Amino acid sequence: MNNLSTMMKEIQGYLSPAIIDSAQRCSDRLLAALPDRQQLENNRVLLAYGGGKDSSYMVAYVRYIQGIIWQQRGATFRLRVSTNRHAAMNDSVMENINRVYQSLAMHDDPLAECLVVDGLQIRPFARHLPMPEAVRQQNRNDVLMNGHRFRADARSTFCNACNLSMVNSFGLAADYDGGVDVIITGDSPQEQAAYVAWARHLSRLFDAPVADKSRGFSGFLQTLDGVAERYFTDINGADQLTPAHRITHQLARDPLFFNIYQDTAYEAGAHWALLSEFMRFRFDELMFSFSESDCGNPTLMAHLRGLRAETLLQRNYAEGIREYVRFALGLMVKKDFPPQLIDEMAARYQDDAAIQRQRQRAATFAVEAFDLSEDQLICMIYSPFLAHGQQLNHWLTRQQIALDEAAIRDLLDQRSEDNALAQQLTQLSGMTLTQMRHCWQSNPVSSLLDGKSADPLSRVLRFDPHKAVIQVNHGELNDTVTEVISGR
Structure with a gap:
């Protein structure tokens, strides 16, 4: 017996007439799209769930549609919900997800399947499911290698590898246990296209093979697998490519896409009571981080901006933070965040004392999530090992690091094997000797300000939409310089 009857009674009072009407229309469309309309329970529908405010509403909306069809037909589709987990999601995200599942009566319901994807591992959701240490280490390596190659550009450092991992989790969840028939998305047809x-x-940029269009979602995944293989080979070196860097594309069956974009509004304010009262969604101090509500990385992006101002630009930490806050609050407005949440975020950085508290919080989170110290983040900002040590002297001098530059050059050029020096550099950078040597042989990625480049990584950076060009003071030059700022 399923749990839909109880859930439908409890949720009804939290839904506006407009939401109820749109859900009814959406259920009719979905019913018509299901491949087996005679035996509805034979249809398996997949929904990705990040654990944030918007995706929590999506889960509630689709669960409600599942209930509408059950009430009208006496049978309904099976719903699979999958969460891709990474190191920047703390326990409060799992707590929110658990509360949402409890509120929607999805635990122990044969018509609901709740999954967690950790790297290449896919398991049933459990409130205290430990994250594999291998996944945390993979995420750490991705942050380090992307961060150094992109010279600590915020989005590239934290999002490039994570975005490809998210695509892989789609493939894993769509293939798991016999596959799915339909994937529900909140993206518009234009966004899907x-x-x-x-x-x-991307496949053209990286000279990767493009799958036949007729292969549908499997072909989309296969195309991105070729991109991922070449991207991570460039970032890490061919000998450091792992199965976790690839994208699953050989699916049990090729699912259809069904979008609910036109059926419902995404602004959290439009369904605040459903979110905060019925599903008991809570905005955690770390996971609610600028335009994200399920990821602490934007707090680290702001932290990097502050550290950059303090070290590389010889200004002060608070100036860099205020630059990021202005930029990121603008993103929140564009994403239709409720005014009270924008005000709450602004208050976290309202004065120097508040900024100092956030600095400590960010530093603690960097260690907890990625085992990265402040010195290691500062090293990433200088990216001293790229291009045969182009910025090595600058880093050593400015940060007053008492190491022999010539000895470092010999070590990273493989003219020596000084284990003690290698350990000191690992302590300062967080990187292994192999990783430092790969950076040594690699060029920095050109930014928007460096002019056009044929390098695929530079093109990826150039076309990232969430960035702005700003004017900042440069303390050492005693002049104004132009920089690119990016973030979430």
């Missing part, structure tokens, strides 16, 4: 165009554009 843009994703396909983006995948094909």
